[in-house]
Amino acid sequence: MMKLRLQVPPDREGTAAATLNVGTLKIATGEAAATAHPLVAKKLGNADCDPLRVGGHPPFGAYRFVATRALEGEQRAEYGSHALVFEPVSGQALEAESFGRLGLLVHGGGPGKDGRLRKTQGGVRLSDALLERVMTTFIPTMDFVLELAPVKPAAWWAFWRASVRTHPLSPEPPGLINAPLDEHTLVQAMLANAPRRPRRTADDYDRRDDDRWRDRDRDSSSSGSSGDTFRGGGGESGGAGASGRWDAPSGVDQAGRIAAGVAAGAAIAGIAAAAAAHDARSDAGSMTDTGQGTAY
DSSP states (O other): OEEEEEEEOTTOOBOEEEEEEETTEEEEEEEEEOOBOHHHHHHTTOTTOOTTSTTSOOOSEEEEEEEEEEOOHHHHHHHOSEEEEEEEEETHHHHHHTTTOOOEEEEOOOOOTTSSOBOBSSSEEEOHHHHHHHHHHOOTTSOEEEEEEEOOOOOTTOTTSOOOOOOBOBOOOOSOOSTTSSHHHHHHHHHHHSOOOOOOOGGGEEEOSSSOEEETTHHHHTTSOSTTOOOOSSSTTSHHHHHSSSOOOTTTHHHHOOOOOOOOHHHHHHHHHHHHHHHHHSOTTOTTOGGGSOOO
16 A cells, blocks of 8 residues: 655644655655645635635545546646545544535645745645655555644654654745636546545544554455456556556546555565665655655
């Protein structure tokens, strides 16, 4: 299983520390912005950036991957190469669903003029380098879970653990805040075009420890009889699995929806080899140098 975990300052005043894992293998670390810009939130009737309401800070909790879309033009400049939508599974995220927050957008996008990550319109902004690693690592047959958790100070006895480091966010507001190019409209469009899947709740996920989850439905979904089965093969209906790339035309597999399946051990081994090859080509300043990244 693939997991992107964000440790977010509770006051939302700084960057979130991000860790990308496949199983127990750490693939990359980086920074993200999980903070809504107050001007955009006010425009949407949420001046306090309430996480439970549209336009507020991304709610804490767990999410599962629903769909992805390659972006072009103005949206690419604002949101990066791809946008991904996740649906709530547990925690505050699931509570916010009853207030209209049906999906959470994860995207990239350039920094502000001060070189810092910009705030969002209610979603999560990854650094472009981290977004690229997410897109090149994801395998359609994997479950993909996103988790947002508040930063907690290390226990007094864990003196060897470094504190989570955060950096200031840019005050520069997001662009494209008006429909149809705004973040909220993009989420709605991607959800509307994604095929329906069996609904899951927090009870469908068993927390094994801090960094590993097990989907109880995994065995049944791999049988090929459920709506979660990945449909590969040729043609334009196979999504990213069929085309072999993520930047397929917008009509491919209804906005790039990839159904969750079973991640084989051989796939994880392939990920490890790919990650090692990628790091070997990276320069010393690469964000995937996990030895110098944030400690969790």
